[in-house]
Amino acid sequence: ETLHRAKMLAKRELGNTGMMVGCIGFGASPLGNVFGAVSEPDAVATVREALRLGINFFDTSPYYGATVSEAVLGKCLKTLDVPRSDYFLSTKCGRYAEGFDFSEDRVTRSVEESLQRLGVDYVDILQIHDIEFAPSLDQIVEETIPALNKLRKAGKTRFVGITGLPLEIFTYVLDRVPAGSVDMILSYCHYGINDSTLGDLIPYLKSKGVAVISASPLAMGLLTDNGPADWHPASSELKNACKAAAEHCKSKGKNISKLAMQYSLKNKDIATILVGMNSINQVKENVAASVEPMDEQLLMEVEAILKPVKNQTWAT
Numbered sequence: 001e002t003l004h005r006a007k008m009l010a011k012r013e014l015g016n017t018g019m020m021v022g023c024i025g026f027g028a029s030p031l032g033n034v035f036g037a038v039s040e041p042d043a044v045a046t047v048r049e050a051l052r053l054g055i056n057f058f059d060t061s062p063y064y065g066a067t068v069s070e071a072v073l074g075k076c077l078k079t080l081d082v083p084r085s086d087y088f089l090s091t092k093c094g095r096y097a098e099g100f101d102f103s104e105d106r107v108t109r110s111v112e113e114s115l116q117r118l119g120v121d122y123v124d125i126l127q128i129h130d131i132e133f134a135p136s137l138d139q140i141v142e143e144t145i146p147a148l149n150k151l152r153k154a155g156k157t158r159f160v161g162i163t164g165l166p167l168e169i170f171t172y173v174l175d176r177v178p179a180g181s182v183d184m185i186l187s188y189c190h191y192g193i194n195d196s197t198l199g200d201l202i203p204y205l206k207s208k209g210v211a212v213i214s215a216s217p218l219a220m221g222l223l224t225d226n227g228p229a230d231w232h233p234a235s236s237e238l239k240n241a242c243k244a245a246a247e248h249c250k251s252k253g254k255n256i257s258k259l260a261m262q263y264s265l266k267n268k269d270i271a272t273i274l275v276g277m278n279s280i281n282q283v284k285e286n287v288a289a290s291v292e293p294m295d296e297q298l299l300m301e302v303e304a305i306l307k308p309v310k311n312q313t314w315a316t
């Protein structure tokens with residue numbers, strides 16, 4: 001056992017929340033079968049291994065697998081009989097399999113449904129899911145964020161966050177809401193080897209006292225040996241470059257996912273990196289990556305391969 005207790009996952013404070021979260025967070029979207037089917041015993045075993053290695057932050061959404069991710073995660077936590085104070089739970093509202101609804105009425109009902117599926121009395125974080133899809137960001141500012149702060153007062157969530165792909169949505173909203181009404185942002189696919197643009201936003205977020213969660217360090221499968229699922233929105237140019245980078249690592253007996261995790265974890269201003277996991281092995285590999293030194297030479301080679309597509313993103 002190389003990962004003995006002393007080498008468990010490091011913890012970082014999530015902004016000003018006082019929450020000490022593992023620097024790797026458990027992205028539960030794969031438990032909703034979005035990257036392929038996951039059996040319930042496999043889901044339980046994966047969550048058990050995550051907890052054992054020090055992962056204490058779990059992120060889900062009613063959107064993932066059309067509520068399946070929340071239900072399966074809730075079942076795992078119940079089966080494992082984990083004390084509620086031993087982990088932090090984040091879910092979302094506003095985005096559903098049937099579409100978007102950021103109204104006060106919908107998000108208020110949504111959190112009750114999520115709590116039921118998760119089998120808990122409160123979540124630590126309730127985030128507004130993919131706000132760029134709101135009819136107008138002003139609805140998020142004027143209606144949804146105040147609604148979530150009411151839910152906070154009612155004890156349904158301890159903290160409030162916003163998520164989405166384009167980085168400019170965060171500044172638009174944070175410039176228009178009272179201090180303390182949004183505690184964190186969740187950005188995805190913008191802090192990895194192929195795209196590190198979130199880095200430029202960090203000084204602004206720090207000045208606002210807003211915590212940073214970065215998701216999808218493997219760029220939703222681009223930076224893996226198996227490559228992305230068919231639905232991946234990247235251009236074929238970006239997909240091909242990432243494939244070439246993965247093959248380069250493989251030819252040297254190395255693994256691109258490990259390098260990608262280490263690259264994302266290096267920035268300590270980012271409290272936690274959310275990675276989607278659906279097997280014991282992935283949990284072990286990702287936690288091990290966090291305690292091993294990064295291969296700087298390999299990073300330079302991969303960065304050179306990805307240079308033509310650096311910071312290329314896609315329409316949301």
Ligand code: NAD
Nearest residue numbers: 027028029035163188215216217218219220257274275276
């Ligand atoms: P990711 O970049 O974490 O990639 C996940 C994929 O990589 C899965 O197929 C997984 O099986 C695989 N994988 C994980 N570890 C691996 C390893 N060591 N080797 C090889 N493959 C490995 O993308 P993601 O799952 O989309 O994002 C992570 C989490 O972040 C999500 O589950 C979700 O909780 C959150 N997220 C939120 C938003 C949002 O709020 N808008 C968007 C994206 C992601």
